[in-house]
Each structure stands twice: as structure tokens, then as C-alpha cells.
Amino acid sequence: MIADLNKPEAKKPTRDGFGKGLLELGEKDSNVWALSADVSESTRTHWFAEKFPGRFIQVGVAEQNMAGVASGIAHCGKTVFVSAFAAFSPGRNFDQIRVSVCYNDVNVNFHASHSGITVGPDGASHQILEDIALMRSLPNMIVISPADMEEARKATIAAAAVKTPCYIRTSRQNTPVFTTPDDKFEIGKSSVIREGKDVAIFAHGVVTYDSFLAAEKLRQKGIDAAVINCHTIKPVDEEAILKYAKQCGLIVTVEDHQVIGGLGSAVAETVADRCHVPVKRHGIYDRFCESASASELLQKYQLDADGIARKVEEEMKVKK
Amino acid sequence: MWKKVHSIKKLNLIANVIRQDVVKMLYEAKSGHSAGSIGLADIFTALYFNVLYHDPANPDWPDRDRFVLSNGHVCPVFYSALANSGYFPKEELMTLRKLGSRLQGHPHRGALPGIENSSGPLGQGLSQAVGMAIVAKSERKKWRVYCMVSDGEQQEGQSWEAAMLAAKYRLGNLTAIMDRNNIQIDGYTEEVLPIEPIAEKYRSFGWNVINVDGHNIKKIIDACNESKAVYERPTMIIAHTIPGKAVSFMEQRFEWHGKPPSQEDMNRALSELENMRTIMEEEEI
Numbered sequence: 001m002i003a004d005l006n007k008p009e010a011k012k013p014t015r016d017g018f019g020k021g022l023l024e025l026g027e028k029d030s031n032v033w034a035l036s037a038d039v040s041e042s043t044r045t046h047w048f049a050e051k052f053p054g055r056f057i058q059v060g061v062a063e064q065n066m067a068g069v070a071s072g073i074a075h076c077g078k079t080v081f082v083s084a085f086a087a088f089s090p091g092r093n094f095d096q097i098r099v100s101v102c103y104n105d106v107n108v109n110f111h112a113s114h115s116g117i118t119v120g121p122d123g124a125s126h127q128i129l130e131d132i133a134l135m136r137s138l139p140n141m142i143v144i145s146p147a148d149m150e151e152a153r154k155a156t157i158a159a160a161a162v163k164t165p166c167y168i169r170t171s172r173q174n175t176p177v178f179t180t181p182d183d184k185f186e187i188g189k190s191s192v193i194r195e196g197k198d199v200a201i202f203a204h205g206v207v208t209y210d211s212f213l214a215a216e217k218l219r220q221k222g223i224d225a226a227v228i229n230c231h232t233i234k235p236v237d238e239e240a241i242l243k244y245a246k247q248c249g250l251i252v253t254v255e256d257h258q259v260i261g262g263l264g265s266a267v268a269e270t271v272a273d274r275c276h277v278p279v280k281r282h283g284i285y286d287r288f289c290e291s292a293s294a295s296e297l298l299q300k301y302q303l304d305a306d307g308i309a310r311k312v313e314e315e316m317k318v319k320k
Numbered sequence: 321m322w323k324k325v326h327s328i329k330k331l332n333l334i335a336n337v338i339r340q341d342v343v344k345m346l347y348e349a350k351s352g353h354s355a356g357s358i359g360l361a362d363i364f365t366a367l368y369f370n371v372l373y374h375d376p377a378n379p380d381w382p383d384r385d386r387f388v389l390s391n392g393h394v395c396p397v398f399y400s401a402l403a404n405s406g407y408f409p410k411e412e413l414m415t416l417r418k419l420g421s422r423l424q425g426h427p428h429r430g431a432l433p434g435i436e437n438s439s440g441p442l443g444q445g446l447s448q449a450v451g452m453a454i455v456a457k458s459e460r461k462k463w464r465v466y467c468m469v470s471d472g473e474q475q476e477g478q479s480w481e482a483a484m485l486a487a488k489y490r491l492g493n494l495t496a497i498m499d500r501n502n503i504q505i506d507g508y509t510e511e512v513l514p515i516e517p518i519a520e521k522y523r524s525f526g527w528n529v530i531n532v533d534g535h536n537i538k539k540i541i542d543a544c545n546e547s548k549a550v551y552e553r554p555t556m557i558i559a560h561t562i563p564g565k566a567v568s569f570m571e572q573r574f575e576w577h578g579k580p581p582s583q584e585d586m587n588r589a590l591s592e593l594e595n596m597r598t599i600m601e602e603e604e605i
Contacts (some may be wrong), residue, residue: 055458057489058490059485064478065482066482068447072449072450073454075448075451076452076456095444112345215409
């Protein structure tokens with residue numbers, strides 16, 4: 001991570017990390033193919049498409065067909081990356097992902113940008129908050145939600161290296177880049193951003209950095225919060241969850257996703273199976289949101305640093 | 321390398337064996353799709369014993385033609401064609417749909433040699449076939465992609481997404497065969513949701529379309545060969561079939577779409593098919 005976590009130099013969207021990773025893969029391996037459903041620029045697939053037009057398939061506004069065509073291409077031994085807005089892939093093509101990809105056991109990776117409430121002004125139809133719930137229920141599927149642009153780049157490269165399908169969730173929202181190329185990224189292994197003993201915050205994606213800022217605010221109130229970047233939601237890092245459950249006696253999960261079916265569920269399931277420690281699932285509470293800027297929405301739904309700190313503080317009161 | 325069968329008489333006899341297999345398999349399984357499977361015996365015979373370049377002894381032969389089954393529910397006829405061409409022992413056919421069997425109720429890729437794709441949910445196979453054909457064309461491979469689709473699944477919007485993309489990429493190496501048997505679970509296609517004029521639809525989507533009698537093996541083979549000669553356009557062979565063909569009480573009856581024969585039904589069907597086989601064997605050609 002960067003030397004001073006409180007002073008990140010750059011703010012970039014995680015989708016850019018995907019685009020960079022895909023381009024790197026394309027340069028190294030001529031077996032890497034990419035598809036997009038009329039959103040190649042928005043998903044940053046266009047960097048690959050411009051350089052490798054012969055390995056880029058523009059399928060048009062047809063996400064169901066895209067998943068099937070990707071399956072056919074992967075069937076021929078290719079490593080395939082499919083990109084669309086999360087609202088439509090996996091929002092529209094769950095059956096095709098389930099059968100044409102997962103049940104066919106082919107190496108198709110789904111990159112879904114524009115996830116969560118940070119889609120902002122586009123409104124609730126486009127702010128998909130259920131995609132992780134869908135994807136983590138599928139056999140063979142790996143689910144990754146990178147915390148910043150650099151991690152998204154590494155996640156993309158890691159996804160190509162595993163033979164099972166991966167789901168990579170990104171955002172168009174600019175967020176601080178706090179990891180560095182030297183940080184190790186391993187699917188299924190969370191990384192600790194901040195150690196702590198009172199409460200452990202598990203976060204993924206665009207709200208990860210704000211969870212760190214929340215912990216910094218909590219310190220001023222005498223609360224020592226650990227912050228864990230849980231970039232892989234499936235397979236979830238059970239070892240880290242159990243370790244911090246014991247160490248802190250309270251876990252708060254934070255995500256730009258419904259509290260049903262996301263990281264919160266993955267953590268709660270792990271804890272319920274193995275130990276008895278309270279888990280507070282923070283995110284969007286079973287509702288649709290609305291149009292506004294991303295920062296306004298993060299504030300309204302208590303997913304900015306102040307909101308997260310407030311939530312953790314409330315839970316600390318219940319703990320004691 | 322697999323040797324093609326050219327004698328139409330021999331091919332018709334193979335189709336008869338496949339029909340008998342399907343009747344027995346479905347009786348043993350106590351569930352499954354009778355009419356569609358039996359109605360496709362001639363097409364699967366044409367494909368597996370003449371049209372396809374494949375090698376049952378080497379199922380992963382890189383240069384094999386790819387056969388994608390989209391309407392996976394007709395898999396009894398597919399499994400029989402695979403077993404009769406040597407992909408696995410015929411005795412295994414009777415394990416269909418049973419615990420521990422490699423013959424899943426809908427095909428599962430990797431479970432049995434010769435299965436290219438897992439299928440079941442309608443409308444997905446053509447997309448997979450398009451993906452394969454795109455790679456083959458881009459890498460100038462000689463192998464072709466054949467895809468079996470049903471008429472009912474034309475009601476799935478995905479079929480038309482795939483049709484558009486196949487035309488965009490000018491996939492002359494893709495031949496789809498539609499089982500136009502006019503039935504689906506709830507009744508006749510034209511009553512449930514009309515798909516006609518289906519030939520005109522595919523033509524207007526940029527496809528080469530051939531109509532063929534789906535029980536005339538020679539014509540099926542000819543149509544497949546014709547599709548190979550069409551460049552820059554995918555071909556849809558609309559094979560007009562009679563569901564349950566050659567089993568009198570199943571022919572043309574949608575009630576037989578999704579049910580298996582009873583023991584009495586099986587005996588009657590097998591006796592009809594045996595009679596037909598005897599007559600065919602006595603024929604000169």
C-alpha cells in the first residue's frame with residue numbers, strides 16, 4: 001500500500017484497472033479474447049479492442065447472446081473476458097451464465113462495471129445492488145470486487161490465470177488508489193489495511209477506502225477498528241473472518257450492495273457456521289435507491305466515511 | 321478416422337436401430353421426451369454416420385466438426401447416435417437419467433465423450449455455436465460447426481440475437497438444423513406462439529435457408545453439403561419432421577412431447593419398428 005494511506009495521490013475508477021489489465025493480458029497472450037455489449041468504451045474494453053480488433057467481438061445490445069458466444073469461444077481454448085454494465089450482465093443473462101458458462105465449465109470471465117449506487121444519476125434501474133448475490137450462488141464462480149484501480153488490474157490478470165469463471169465487479173466512480181503494483185494480490189486472500197482490536201470492518205469495492213477513513217475517525221473516539229479489504233467475496237477468506245471474529249468480537253461488513261446476499265451474507269454464513277460473534281451487515285437495506293450524484297447517495301445511505309463510522313459506533317454500543 | 325456410411329439403405333437401418341434404442345431408453349428411464357427424440361433419428365443418423373467429420377475413438381480430435389445440441393431435451397437420440405457410432409458402450413444407454421449415470425437428463429459437457437456442450441435451457445446453443453464458428457473462421461480452421469435447434473426455441477429472443485451476430489460475422493462455416501416438428505409442450509407452435517414465416521425470418525436476417533424433408537436421409541445429407549458451398553452466410557436447414565415418426569401412435573401428437581412409453585407402448589412401438597426393419601432389409605437398394 002502507499003506510504004501514507006491518508007494521502008492517496010490519485011483517484012481513478014476501478015473500471016480503468018480492468019481495461020489496463022485486459023490490455024496487458026492481450027499483449028502477453030494471443031489466446032485472450034474480449035466481448036462487449038455496446039459498452040466497450042464505458043467498460044474500458046476499447047483499449048483492448050483498438051489494439052486487437054481480431055480478438056474483440058462487438059455483440060451489440062444482447063447480453064444473453066454475449067454470454068453464450070463467449071462460452072463458444074472459450075470452448076475453443078480461449079480465455080474470454082465479457083464486459084457490460086452490471087445491471088445487464090449478470091442482471092439480464094443469469095441463465096446463460098449459469099448454464100452456457102458455469103455448467104459448461106469454460107473459462108469465461110465477466111467484467112461488470114457501473115455497479116452499485118455509485119452509478120448515481122442514472123437511477124435505480126441501473127444501480128444494480130443484487131449482482132454479487134446472483135454470482136456467488138453459482139457453482140464454480142469466483143467473485144471479486146476490487147478496492148481500487150490497481151487492484152482491479154491485478155484481479156483481471158489473476159482471473160485469466162484460473163480456469164473457472166470469474167466475476168469482476170467494478171465501478172465508474174473515481175476512488176483513491178491506495179494499493180501499489182508491489183502489493184500481492186491473491187484470489188481468496190483478503191488484505192489487512194489497518195489492524196485493530198475492538199471491531200473488524202470487512203469491506204469490498206469502492207467503499208473500502210472510506211472504511212479505512214471511518215476507522216481513522218473512530219480512533220478519535222477511542223475505538224480501535226481493524227479494516228480488511230475483502231476483495232474476494234467467493235471463495236471468501238474464512239480464515240481472516242474467524243481470526244478477526246475472535247480478535248475483535250464484532251464484525252461490521254460494508255458494501256455498495258444489498259445486505260442480502262453480498263459480502264455481509266458471506267461473512268455472516270461463515271461466522272454462523274463456526275463461532276458466535278455478532279455481525280452487522282451494512283449496505284443497502286432491501287430497497288431501490290434513486291438518482292443523485294454518487295457522493296450524495298453514499299452520504300444518504302451512510303456509505304461514506306462519516307456514515308460508516310456512525311454505523312460502527314452504533315454497533316459498538318450494542319456490543320458493550 | 322471415422323468412415324462415413326454412404327448407403328442410404330444402411331443409414332435407414334441405423335436410424336431404425338436408434339429409434340428402437342430411444343424407445344427402450346425412455347421406457348427404462350420412466351421420464352423424458354419421446355416424440356422429438358424419435359422424430360430426429362434420421363437427422364442424427366445423417367449427421368453422425370455421414371455428414372460430420374469426427375472420430376469416436378478420439379473425441380477431442382482438434383479438427384473435428386463441432387456439433388452443438390441446443391434443444392438438449394432430445395438427448396436420448398443424441399446419446400444413441402453417439403453410442404452407435406462408438407463413443408461409449410451401448411449397454412450404458414439404459415442408464416439414462418439414473419443415479420450415477422453419465423447420461424444426464426440433459427447433456428452435460430465432460431460427462432460423456434462426444435458431448436460438446438451442456439444444454440437444456442432453450443435458445444442458448446446457437447450462441448455457443450456462433451462463438452465456435454467465429455474462432456474457427458478467425459483462425460482459418462477447416463472444421464465446421466453444426467447446431468441442432470428446435471422450432472419451439474425460436475420463441476426465445478436469444479435465438480435472434482445469435483442469428484444477427486452470425487450474419488454480422490458472415491459465418492459460412494455454421495450450419496444450423498431446425499427440428500420443425502410443429503409441437504411444443506403446451507400444443508402446436510402455431511397456436512402457442514406462431515414462429516412462421518420462419519424461413520423468411522431467417523432469410524431476412526441474412527441466412528441461407530434450405531427446407532428439407534427431415535426423414536429423407538439423402539436430402540438431409542445433400543442440404544448439409546449444400547450449406548458447405550455457401551460462403552459468407554450461415555445456413556439454416558429447416559428440417560420438416562413428424563414427431564414420433566415411425567411409431568404410429570406417437571406421430572404428430574404433442575402429448576408425446578414430454579412423456580415416456582409404458583411397457584405396453586414400448587412393446588407396440590418396438591414391434592412396429594421391427595416390422596419396418598424387416599421390410600427395409602428385404603429392399604433391393
